[in-house]
Amino acid sequence: MQPAVELNQLSKSFRVRHARGGGVADRVRDLFRRRTETVVAVDRLSFSIAPGERVAFIGPNGAGKSTTLKVLAGILQPDAGDVRVLGLVPSRQRSELAFQIGTVFGQRSQLWYQLPPRDTFELLGRVYEIDRREHRRRIDALSSVFELDTLVDTPVRHLSLGERMRCEIVASLLHSPRMLFLDEPTIGLDVSAKAVIRELLRTESERERVTLLLTSHDTGDMERVCTRVIVIHRGRLLWDGPIAALRRGYLKAKRVTLWSEAEHLELTLPGVRVLSSGAYRTELEVALEITPLGQVVDAALRQAAIRDMAIEDAPLDEVIRALYAHAESRSVPS
Amino acid sequence: MTAAFVAKYAACSRIAAAQARRERGEVYGRVAFFAVILGVFSSLWRAAADAGLPVAADPKALVWYLAATEWILLSVPPIHVDIQEAIRRGDVVYQLGRPMSYVIAELAAGLGLLAVRAPLLGATAFLCAFAFTGWIPPSSALATVVPFGLVAAALITALHLWIGLLAFWLQDVSPVYWVCQKLMFVLGGLMLPLDLYPDFIQRVAAVTPFPSVLAGPASFVLPAPIVTPGELARNLAIWCGVTAFAVWWVFRRAATALTINGG
Amino acid sequence: MTRRSNSLAFARALVTTNLKATVALRGAFVMQVAFMALNNLTFFVFWWALMRHAIVIRGWRLGDVEVLFGIVAVAFGLTVTVAGGVRFLGRFIDEGDLDTLLTQPQSVLVHALGLRSQPSGIGDVLSGLMFIAWSGQVSWSMLPVVAAAIAASALVLLATGIVFFSLAFWLGRVETVARQLWELLITFALYPEPLFGGMLRLALFTVLPAGFVGYLPVRIVRAPSLINVALLATGAAAYLGFAVLVFDRGLRRYASGSRFSTFG
Numbered sequence: 001m002q003p004a005v006e007l008n009q010l011s012k013s014f015r016v017r018h019a020r021g022g023g024v025a026d027r028v029r030d031l032f033r034r035r036t037e038t039v040v041a042v043d044r045l046s047f048s049i050a051p052g053e054r055v056a057f058i059g060p061n062g063a064g065k066s067t068t069l070k071v072l073a074g075i076l077q078p079d080a081g082d083v084r085v086l087g088l089v090p091s092r093q094r095s096e097l098a099f100q101i102g103t104v105f106g107q108r109s110q111l112w113y114q115l116p117p118r119d120t121f122e123l124l125g126r127v128y129e130i131d132r133r134e135h136r137r138r139i140d141a142l143s144s145v146f147e148l149d150t151l152v153d154t155p156v157r158h159l160s161l162g163e164r165m166r167c168e169i170v171a172s173l174l175h176s177p178r179m180l181f182l183d184e185p186t187i188g189l190d191v192s193a194k195a196v197i198r199e200l201l202r203t204e205s206e207r208e209r210v211t212l213l214l215t216s217h218d219t220g221d222m223e224r225v226c227t228r229v230i231v232i233h234r235g236r237l238l239w240d241g242p243i244a245a246l247r248r249g250y251l252k253a254k255r256v257t258l259w260s261e262a263e264h265l266e267l268t269l270p271g272v273r274v275l276s277s278g279a280y281r282t283e284l285e286v287a288l289e290i291t292p293l294g295q296v297v298d299a300a301l302r303q304a305a306i307r308d309m310a311i312e313d314a315p316l317d318e319v320i321r322a323l324y325a326h327a328e329s330r331s332v333p334s
Numbered sequence: 335m336t337a338a339f340v341a342k343y344a345a346c347s348r349i350a351a352a353q354a355r356r357e358r359g360e361v362y363g364r365v366a367f368f369a370v371i372l373g374v375f376s377s378l379w380r381a382a383a384d385a386g387l388p389v390a391a392d393p394k395a396l397v398w399y400l401a402a403t404e405w406i407l408l409s410v411p412p413i414h415v416d417i418q419e420a421i422r423r424g425d426v427v428y429q430l431g432r433p434m435s436y437v438i439a440e441l442a443a444g445l446g447l448l449a450v451r452a453p454l455l456g457a458t459a460f461l462c463a464f465a466f467t468g469w470i471p472p473s474s475a476l477a478t479v480v481p482f483g484l485v486a487a488a489l490i491t492a493l494h495l496w497i498g499l500l501a502f503w504l505q506d507v508s509p510v511y512w513v514c515q516k517l518m519f520v521l522g523g524l525m526l527p528l529d530l531y532p533d534f535i536q537r538v539a540a541v542t543p544f545p546s547v548l549a550g551p552a553s554f555v556l557p558a559p560i561v562t563p564g565e566l567a568r569n570l571a572i573w574c575g576v577t578a579f580a581v582w583w584v585f586r587r588a589a590t591a592l593t594i595n596g597g
Numbered sequence: 598m599t600r601r602s603n604s605l606a607f608a609r610a611l612v613t614t615n616l617k618a619t620v621a622l623r624g625a626f627v628m629q630v631a632f633m634a635l636n637n638l639t640f641f642v643f644w645w646a647l648m649r650h651a652i653v654i655r656g657w658r659l660g661d662v663e664v665l666f667g668i669v670a671v672a673f674g675l676t677v678t679v680a681g682g683v684r685f686l687g688r689f690i691d692e693g694d695l696d697t698l699l700t701q702p703q704s705v706l707v708h709a710l711g712l713r714s715q716p717s718g719i720g721d722v723l724s725g726l727m728f729i730a731w732s733g734q735v736s737w738s739m740l741p742v743v744a745a746a747i748a749a750s751a752l753v754l755l756a757t758g759i760v761f762f763s764l765a766f767w768l769g770r771v772e773t774v775a776r777q778l779w780e781l782l783i784t785f786a787l788y789p790e791p792l793f794g795g796m797l798r799l800a801l802f803t804v805l806p807a808g809f810v811g812y813l814p815v816r817i818v819r820a821p822s823l824i825n826v827a828l829l830a831t832g833a834a835a836y837l838g839f840a841v842l843v844f845d846r847g848l849r850r851y852a853s854g855s856r857f858s859t860f861g
Contacts, residue, residue, distance in 0.1 A: 014854050028768060067854075075699045077852045091852070098702035110697050112614060114621035119614055126610035127701050127708075129603040155621065181700075363777030370781060377792040378654070385651035505625050509632030509717070516639035524643075531646045 002087050004179050004211040005049040005072060010081035012042040012067055012235075041067040043235035044081070051178070054205055054212040056222035056243070059232040065215040066183055068232070072213070073103055073181050086178055099128060102172035102210075106184030109156070109164065110171055116153045117167040121174060128175035135174070142170045146200055162193030166200065173204065180205070182214040186221055198224040219313050223247070231323055238323050246319075249326075255312045256284045256296060262304035269299055280307075285314070346439050347446030361451060364408045365458045372459075375400050375525065376466040387530075394467040395556050396527075401463035402552035403524045406483045409455050410490045411447035413440065417498025418507050437495070437585050444491040452487060456480070471555040478563055482551035485570055489547055490518075492577045499581065502588035522548030528560065543573040607703050611711035612679055619678075619714040626716045633720025634727075637670055641728070655791035660732040661819065662789060667728035668743070668814045669786050672750035674721030680710040680755055681718065684779075686762035687772045695851060706759070706844050735818060742821055746814035749833040753809040756836035757782055759844055766847030778805075786811030806836060 015036040042064040049055050059065050070076040071083060074090035074097055083090055088097045111120045118139070125135035143152050146166050156164060165185065172180060185201070186194045202225050205212050214221060222229055222243065229246050231239035239246065258265060258281070265282040267274060271290025275283040286296055293311070300306055379393035417440060420426050426436060464470055497514060500507045519525065520535065522544035528536055539545050545560070546569040553559040561569070620626050641663075648659040677684065689695055689709055698705045729735055735743055761775040785793075785807035793801060802808035809832040817825045 012854070070696065073700045075696050075852065076854050094699070095702050098700055101700065103697065103700045105697065108694070108697060112618050114618045115614070119617060123610050123614045126603075126607045127703055129607075129702075359773035360777070363773060363780075366777065367781060367784065370784060373797075374785075374788050374792055377794075378788070381654045381792060382647065382651045385654045387647070387651040504628070505622065506629070509628045509636075512636040513632050513639065516636050520639055520642045520646075526643055526647055530650060531642075532649075535642070535646070 001051060003048045003084075004051045004053070004086055005047075005213065006082070006084040007048065007068075007072075008046050008082040010042055010045045010068065010071060010083055011040075011079050012064075012071060012076065013038050013040045013079055015039075040235050042071070042078075045232070045235070045237055046081075047230055047237065047240055049211060049213065051211050052205075052209045053228060054202065054226040055214070056226040056229040057213055057215045057232065058217070058219070058222055058229060059238070061217075062234075063232045064235040065232060069181050069183055069213065069215055073101060074098065099175065100178050102175065102177035102180045104165075104168050104172045104180070104182045104185050106165075106182070106187040109168065111156045111164065111167060113156050116155050117148070117159075117171070118152045120156075120167075120171060121152070124171060124174050130175060138174055138176070139170075142173055145204065146170050160193075162189050162196065165189060165193070165197055169197070169200065169204075173208075173210070176208065177210065179211045179213070182212065184216055185214065186216065186218055194218070194220065195224070201225050219319070231319075233324060252288055253314050254286050254288060254293065255310075255314055256286050256293070257310040257312075258282045258284070258300055258306055259308040260300060260304040260306050265300055265303055267296065267299055269296060272296060343438055343442035346442035347449065350443035350446030351450045361454060364451075364455060368404060368408060368455065368458050369462050371404060372397060372401055372462045372466055394469045395471070397467050398463050398469075398471050398555040399527065399552050400525060401459040402479050402483060402555055403522070403548045405452075405455050405459040406487045406548060406551060407490070407518070407524065409448055409452040409487045410494060411444055411451060412494065413444040413447070413491065414494045414498035414507055414511055416440075417495065418501035421498075421501040422505075437499075437581055440495055440498075441492060444495060445488060448484075448487055448491055452484060475554045478554040479551055482554070482563070482566060482570070486547040486551050489543065489570065489574055489577060492574075492581060493543075496577065496581050496584060499584045499588060502584075517542070518544050518548065521545065523552075524548055527553065527556065543577070546570055546573055604703065604707075608707055608711070611708065615681070615711050615714045616678070619716050629716035630720040630723070633717035634724040635720075637666070637721065637724040638727070641666060655789065657789045657791065660734045661815065663728045663732035664734050664818050665789065665811055665815045666787065667725045667730075667732065668747055668750055668818070669783065669811050670721045670725030670728065671747050672725075672754055672810065672814075673783060674718040674723075674725060675747070675751045676718070676755045676758070677715040678718035678722070679714070681714040682710040682712040683755055683758040683762060684715070684776070685713050686710075686759065687765040687770070687775055690763070690765040690847070690851065691770055691772075695848070699852070705848060706841065710755075710759075739818065739821075742826075743818055745826070746817050746829065749829045750810045750814045752833040753806050753836045754782070756833075756840035757806060759840035763840075763844050763847045766850050781805065782807055782810065790815075802832075806832070809833065809836065 016039050045064070045068060057065050057068070067076065071078050072085050072090060074085075074094040077091045085097055086100050088100075090097055111117055112123075121139045122135075125132065125139075130138070139152075143149070146169065148166060148170065151159060151163050151167065156167070159167070169185070182201075186197055189197065198221060201212065201214075204210065205225075212226070214225060216222060227243060228241065229239065229243050230237065231246075255275075260280060260282065263280055264277050265274075267282075267284065269291050271287035273285040275285055277283070282300075284296065286293060297306070297309070376393065376397045379387075379396045383393050470476075493514070494511075497507055497511050500510055504510065520531070521528075521539035521542050523531070523539075528539060528545060528549050531539075546566065550561050550566045550569065553561065554563075644662050644666075645659065648654070648662070652658065682689070686709060689712070695705060695709065698708045701708070729743065758779050761778050762771070764771045764775060782805050785801055785805060790798070790808075790812040798808070801812075809829060813825060813829045813832070817829060
């Protein structure tokens with residue numbers, strides 16, 4: 001079957017103009033005498049995505065995620081390489097592709113602020129040239145799946161961020177796209193809102209066979225929604241494989257911070273590494289498959305009462321660094 | 335007034351002036367506008383004179399009159415926009431916490447901006463008026479226009495401040511600003527000396543500050559100024575007082591009924 | 598045929614949605630409409646006062662100035678109401694707001710123009726219509742001509758706005774300068790043509806087309822002639838074509854990413 005996305009040696013650089021001052025006159029001068037630096041955003045990136053897959057596209061800031069997404073969506077022109085989305089070339093067949101893709105930009109809204117989402121939905125029906133009656137049915141169907149109820153008729157400015165995001169996703173699915181691009185869809189949301197969004201994305205994608213490509217800083221997005229992860233760093237592919245493999249290889253450790261009544265905690269358990277200890281605060285890295293969390297907490301409690309505890313995933317940067325180190329020692333797995 | 339008190343507000347003015355220097359685009363736009371409007375009007379006054387306009391002054395003096403009124407008006411920074419934004423964003427609450435009267439601070443900032451714009455636009459006014467008429471009014475006339483003009487501009491700045499404060503009640507103060515501005519144009523004799531307007535307009539104008547801030551100072555370039563320096567000084571003083579009261583009153587009302595817009 | 602009729606359906610839906618959004622804040626809307634009308638009427642008092650004394654200035658009477666004001670006001674009002682996004686084009690370009698539009702199948706320019714509307718524009722239209730009515734120069738039979746003149750004027754106004762604000766594709770933040778230029782155009786358009794000398798008049802029919810926004814439409818209303826109508830129609834089409842070209846070029850540059858100074 002034809003892949004949903006085919007990327008072959010995609011490269012994209014930007015000429016960054018070192019802007020002088022602020023005046024328009026300065027900027028006109030800049031146009032003629034360029035003091036530019038070329039920054040490589042994406043460097044010979046290759047991967048392909050099968051229809052129906054849900055792929056997380058992660059990496060630190062400036063890694064090239066948004067740039068890649070924009071090239072795929074037809075917003076940016078690539079400098080080099082082959083790009084095909086749903087069999088079409090985005091830079092040449094933008095309009096045709098637009099009918100088949102949907103986008104959700106976490107930092108931008110496509111909903112009209114003063115109006116209820118329904119008005120935006122109706123307008124999108126005209127944008128995507130959908131038959132009116134069919135479109136109304138679709139709005140109602142998606143609204144019920146995403147549990148929008150009265151939200152559809154409430155002006156967007158009265159909606160919470162979580163409610164707004166649900167409406168944004170509905171908006172992106174109205175024209176039954178075969179592929180959905182999401183750029184930081186859960187940014188700024190609280191934990192429960194994130195959970196709702198992730199669940200909805202996963203089930204909707206499964207139900208309608210929509211291919212998802214999702215960029216995020218949040219590993220939770222990756223783990224709850226997607227089955228595969230592509231890690232990009234400095235414009236280059238760092239890792240491409242199933243989530244399970246990444247978890248096994250690099251996300252097995254948790255960061256545990258304990259605030260106790262003892263100034264120092266001595267914990268010498270296998271798979272437990274003390275990162276810092278002092279001033280009643282101890283930070284540990286715990287390899288869960290070696291020592292379950294319960295054991296760690298028990299060991300700590302035997303030494304002193306625990307006032308507070310925080311448990312987090314290893315930060316993404318750590319994962320990237322580990323991956324990088326891994327990649328340096330051998331060729332990158334694909 | 336203690337030195338510290340003055341220093342506080344002087345600092346506000348300096349920061350604002352620095353900001354004005356950075357936002358040059360808008361000032362250059364006003365310079366261009368100035369040149370255009372003086373050019374158009376010098377042509378208009380000549381045409382009007384040919385058509386029988388019964389005015390004591392000749393077209394050249396009228397161009398200088400316009401240059402003066404426009405100088406005063408264009409020098410005034412559009413602070414009502416900044417104040418509206420600050421109120422909308424809720425910044426004002428933080429300002430209230432500081433040991434500075436918010437209102438005086440904003441005025442000081444406005445005057446700082448004025449201090450940068452007025453000389454630049456004044457030079458533009460002078461050069462354009464001279465270029466289009468080939469004539470310069472007597473220096474005694476100009477020497478009277480400048481100080482009165484600056485005081486007038488400061489008073490208009492305070493008026494803009496008052497308009498900005500209305501943002502406590504109105505989402506958008508620009509409609510109020512437009513109408514006030516146009517009233518200023520007409521009742522302040524911006525383009526046409528007041529004595530050419532019908533009587534009833536002149537009578538209405540007399541109870542507004544507008545003639546004192548525009549027509550009054552500018553008329554010193556005309557052969558027959560509408561007011562003596564002494565009278566103008568007195569009028570300006572009265573209107574300064576009224577404006578100060580109006581600003582204080584609005585702010586008092588607003589501060590007590592303050593709600594922060596969550597946005 | 599279906600694709601074009603779909604584009605029209607989209608444009609119509611866009612304008613409707615835009616207007617709905619504008620009216621959503623009832624109080625602010627009414628205030629903007631009313632005060633803008635009042636604003637224009639107050640400003641016109643100057644001309645009324647002036648022409649009480651000097652009845653005919655270079656062949657122009659009060660009625661002629663009223664027609665000029667009326668046409669420009671209605672044209673401007675229509676532009677900022679229906680295609681109000683033009684004033685924000687620079688901001689859209691600079692802040693990447695065109696991205697979402699690029700992922701959708703309709704014309705990016707039309708979509709961007711229809712994203713905003715200024716309620717004050719309706720005040721301009723109302724006051725403009727009042728001026729035309731009061732001028733006593735327009736009989737009922739002339740209405741189609743006047744309507745066409747206003748439409749052409751609005752198109753030229755829109756086109757120059759698109760060109761000025763599209764400079765953001767090449768120069769980044771041009772908001773202030775573009776706005777000043779556009780306002781300068783409108784200022785020129787509001788003054789009777791005979792006041793301008795030769796060189797200036799040339800400029801006003803080329804780089805700053807106040808000639809096509811104000812003078813030519815008024816000439817057509819005062820003394821309709823086929824030549825003038827043809828000239829205005831051609832001018833409007835030419836400016837619009839040029840504007841679309843400029844925006845298209847700019848969009849290509851946008852897509853190449855060379856305006857970017859940050860990336861992610």
